[in-house]
Amino acid sequence: MMLRLQPPPLLWLFGAGRAALRAATRGRGGLGVRSVSDGPVKLTATPSKSLADEPLDIQAEGLGAEQAVTLRAQVVTDQGQLFASCGQYRADGAGRLVVSQSPSLGGDYEGVAPMGLLWTLSPAPMEQPYLKLSQAHLTGSPMYIDLCVHSGHSGKTTIPGQPLAKQRIERWYSKPGLRRIRLREGNIRGSIFIPPGDGPFPGLIDLFGDEGGLIEFRACLLASRGFATLALPYFGFEDLPMTMTDLHLEYFEEAVNYLKKHPKVKGPGIGVIGSSKGGDLALSMITFLPQVVASVCISGCHANTITDLHYKDMRLPSLSYNVDRIIVSDSGILDMSKTLENPSTNKGSIIPLEKAEGHILFVVGEDDKIWDSKFFASEAIKRLKKNGKDNYKLLSYPGTGHCIDPPCSPFRPAKIDRLFGLPVLLGGEAIKHCYAQQDAWEKIQEFLRLHLG
Known part of the structure; x- marks a missing residue:
């Protein structure tokens, strides 16, 4: 059975610092945070503006060596519906994560899947199940997707760990001039x-x-x-x-x-x-x-x-x-x-x-x-x-x-x-x-x- 690791709710709600998070995860076997970076974490998804059928390159830098993290994606459609997905990863020895090369260890998908976060977007638990992710206005405005890297491993229905970095990307159905x-x-x-x-x-x-x-x-x-x-x-x-x-x-x-x-x-x-x-x-x-x-x-x-x-x-x-x-x-x-x-x-x-x-x-x-x-x-x-x-x-x-x-x-x-x-x-x-x-x-x-x- 795969452990779902997240910080204790009270620590999360009251904004516990990095030291408290490290203490909370110590001793959880190989699935805990082995190292936590003291510097800034950078999350990049390129291109940040793209057509909706184009691949993305998602990377994170500045993590701790072999740090356990969860990547999450969220979309609020122009009809107000929330879709979400997550993948559980581990950084390499240099504190770097390249999604096109690293396997997801759990969450909504497993294995190497460069676009796994987008491919597994599904209605959030409070939404009607089996909805189709769709955009009502296809020209003139994009679909916004918010990406975030969190400390530790967590699932869609568990409290995520400390947010370390975020990025918003734009996915367009129409080229300029269409x-x-x-x-x-x-x-x-x-x-x-x-x-x-x-x-x-x-x-x-x-x-x-x-x-x-x-x-x-x-x-x-x-x-x-x-x-x-x-x-x-x-x-x-x-x-x-x-x-x-x-x-x-x-x-x-x-x-x-x-x-x-x-x-x-x-x-x-x-x-x-x-x-x-x-x-x-x-x-x-x-x-x-x-x-x-x-x-x-x-x-x-x-x-x-x-x-x-x-x-x-x-x-x-x-x-x-x-x-x-x-x-x-x-x-x-x-x-x-x-x-x-x-x-x-x-x-x-x-x-x-x-x-x-x-x-x-x-x-x-x-x-x-x-x-x-x-x-x-x-x-x-x-x-x-x-x-x-x-x-x-x-x-x-x-x-x-x-x-x-x-x-x-x-x-x-x-x-x-x-x-x-x-x-x-x-x-x-x-x-x-x-x-x-x-x-x-x-x-x-x-x-x-x-x-x-």
């Missing part, structure tokens, strides 16, 4: 993000799953990386249907045509990136809409899901769910991974991907607990191969769950389901999942740049 334009054009709704500069830029449509509403953070980051990106809701926003009823591909086609004609978008084709339900929509778009030349399907299905899809005189029925297959854990979290009907039992729902002339990138987590996205991708690839197609690429990540987001996004073990109002298991292991997000983000951009010119 423009966000709210869109009400014909039937389509959403936001278009235009990169800074003269352009024209590769055009991209961004889709999410059954959360509904307008989700903009990925589109904003993609625009910061040079893509003119349309965040496109398809229900639960403004005058769109409040629930996901039958979908019509003409709505998505209208969005593609709008983007193609935009003066800041270069052609000849448009790309689409979709997660979960948005993933099968991305596959349908590249199959039936020749203007779409590149499609990224993240944690998606090769068949139509949730609701029927119509296009002209074509109809793709949806796969059904069997709620009797829901598994409820002892902690009350729902495991939905076995509830979706196997596409082989409803072949009419399978998207005829062999008709797609553009290029497809499948991104899957091998521990996806929403559905078996790895199996769905392999079935899609079998279909493509059978029809003589080689216009695809697969990124498959062990230890990775369903929500594969940009690398700024902390790991979430579960989310609150929109329909059930209960936590639903997403799958994955925190550090493996976040390394996968980092790798996939770079390769998704490479894929889109290659096929969108």
